[in-house]
Amino acid sequence: MRRHLMSLALGAMICFALAPAAGAVTIEKIVSPSGIAAWLVRENATPLVALNYAFHGGSSQDEADKAGTANLAADLLDEGAGDLDSSTFHQRLENHAIEMSFQVGRDYLHGSLRTLNDHRDEAFGLLGMALTKPRFDADAVERVRGQMLAVLRRETTNPNNLASRSWWRTAFPHHPYGRDAQGSLETVPLIGAADLRDYVRRAFARNELTVSIVGDIDPKTAGELIDRAFAGLPAKNDLKPIPAATPQGIGRRIVINLDVPQAVVTFGGNGIERNDPDFMAAYIVNHILGGGSFSSRLYREVREKRGLAYGVSDSLVWFRRAAVVLGGTATRADRTADALDIIEKETKRMADNGPTAAELAAAKSYLKGAYALSLDSSSKIAAQLTQIQLDNLGSDYIERRDKLIDSVTIGDAKRVAKRLYGGGMLVTVAGKPKGLASTGTPD
């Protein structure tokens, strides 16, 4: 279930509790010879380098009738570049055990690269080719398109995908955020090589480029490698603006009929922007209601006491132009209504009364302690640095974070609980839930 929610929020959600060990991470701000800024963390224990970066302009740049363009382009970046065809490119990666990946979310294209020190020149050189000279050869495009269409076809009978797609489509109608980054069976066949090139031309540029690098490397070498990968990009991107949006369909319940033993539920409503002064209070309150730990109210009421589900949780998810709170569970058909009833009651109780002082103290303790725990690899630290940069939190955020948490009062928590959960939810269900039907009027 958590994986499911993560994938919904690809690129936009940061699992906030997971962060580099406080005190163990020293961020150096560096600038490459060509002028590209980056954050560097030196980590000498293992002979490798992990790079993480992001370009602005994810799937929200897709035309509605060609949804999936950015995603298809990203999947094709390592399928041939410069004078290397797909096979040769992959062989070069594999011969040197280089890991290169690209992921498209609604707002950003995220990339990561991991290499042994011995092969880092080759690794950053190949990345530079992929970003500046992708080939989009016809046979590679058709092969990857076929794979993507197969995934989309499989998802037409997968309750997790049906529930979540319905939620997003209903919450953000006529807005790019309502569309899935992968596109659909109707749109993916319409994407041509020219569309892929156009996306790359508009999004891959040196402005609005966020770079983080972690590993056994000094600032000078890091700058040279960064230039190998990124210096060849155009100076400026050419993105279309995305309008701000708030989730629609609040109060509605949509049931999608599917013959599966267990109904899958997606629920959520309006969230809170990352730069909102109440964000930290909201983050703590949500942790108490439905955060990932074994002690949340939803976990206790739905799973522990009644055995209605294996998992239930919700998270804050934020984008550049919208924010939501989004949760999910999966429960047997004859008890789906009960589970949903409990989730709604608990959400309302949190909105009305907020958390108790004891819950607030326990959540603070957890969130502060967990910070030192979970960035347990160079790749994860690099990804976290990128997220801190994208969220404009500043390179001193790691030191400030404990104080931000401690400063949240019970009054803040109650006020924010009302703001966050007082507005009602949009609920989508895929399965055969007994006694549950769609309600509410389409907008």
Add this chain to the structure above:
Amino acid sequence: MTLRSNLTVAAVLAAALVAPAFAADQTKVADYKLPNGLELVVIPDHRAPVVTHMIWYKVGAADEVAGHSGLAHFLEHLMFKGTAKHPAGEFSQVVAHMGGQENAFTTSDYTGYFQRVPSRDLATVMAFEADRMTGLQLTDDVVLPEREVILEEQNQRIGNNPRARLSEQIEAALYLNSPYGRPVIGWRHEMEQLTRDDAIGFYRRFYGPNDAVVVIAGDVAPDAALKLAQDTYGKVAPRTSIPPRLRPREPKPIAARSLTLADPRVEIPIVQRDYLVPSFHTAKPGQSEALEVLAHILGAGSTSRLYRALVMDQKVAIAIGAWYESSALDDSKFGIYGSPKDGITLPQLETSIDGVIADVAAKGITAEELDRTKTRLIADAVYAHDNQASMARWYGSALTTGATVDDVTHWPDRIRKVTAEEVQDAARQWLQKKRSVTGYLIKDTSPQAERRS
């Protein structure tokens, strides 16, 4: 089914041997045995002030009594329900207060519990874990709702997922005699009947220090960890009831088997074939390593034989892969799976897969393929060293499936020694159809399709 991770898990058993190249003495893996039989492995990593503490019991679904499938996993859930000393929820609350993470997992061969906490809290979680080694108390108030939870988990993992249902059927058909044919989560009709007494009986039979391996990775010195273990686990008396791990073994396979699962939700058909092959524990020296190399060359990623032949050249498949699971106490599995392109039937795809296997068996592999694979497998070991929790998992899974710390640390040496001839021999010897079950997953288009799981 995480195919890539199967390969990776096997690959990274190597990590410790790579360590000496770039690590100082205090990072050496330490291995102790307490007088009560508990084994302690310490993997120092001082980059951050945190530790991963895991306890692995050498008991899993393959140790259940027939008719009680799912019991080992059910007990794993119930282990969070409190002891005489600490009521239900207290341990979890304490871990949450530390900002720690915790969870547990069950396979056919082992059951594991872990906490990831700041290193200053290591003593506390060890005391709690030692307490629940023998102190578990259960009442129907907590057992019955939890049985509903595991039934929902079965729905989520298997019932709602046609691909997982196929794997379950293939495994049941592959193992004629070994309990590996039982799903770890259990068969629903048996899960529904599991009781408090079943769980407590299983617990009292199998959980004890002489059946456990504690693995601690992170910011702790080996001698300090040993002292903590002596003060906590060291005080628990051994269980005399724990039987030797002798499960029924597979007879010599003599017949290729095939099955078809039709499910109305299938949009993309799948062919999957599992072969009965030796695990690291049951193999002769070198055989398991050759199988790892073979799985990588045949089916790991887009430079693999199967991908190049069937996806790129013949254009009969959209997805294809192969994997080998080396960590198992008894004979294990080598798997191949694929999905056909539109217009290609599953038998056509299967024939193409057989062609690639026959080619490797007849002509062997190239020196370039062998080099590339070794580079990749050994690099995975270096990458693994970057993550303390992965290190702890790899040692734990090896030590509970018949391997030793020494086996783990020398894994890269053994991979380096694999020859092209050994890989070809592995294909000839083990990838024989009579050793296998081939499963088709197809769409059920009949009007009254069987839709219960």
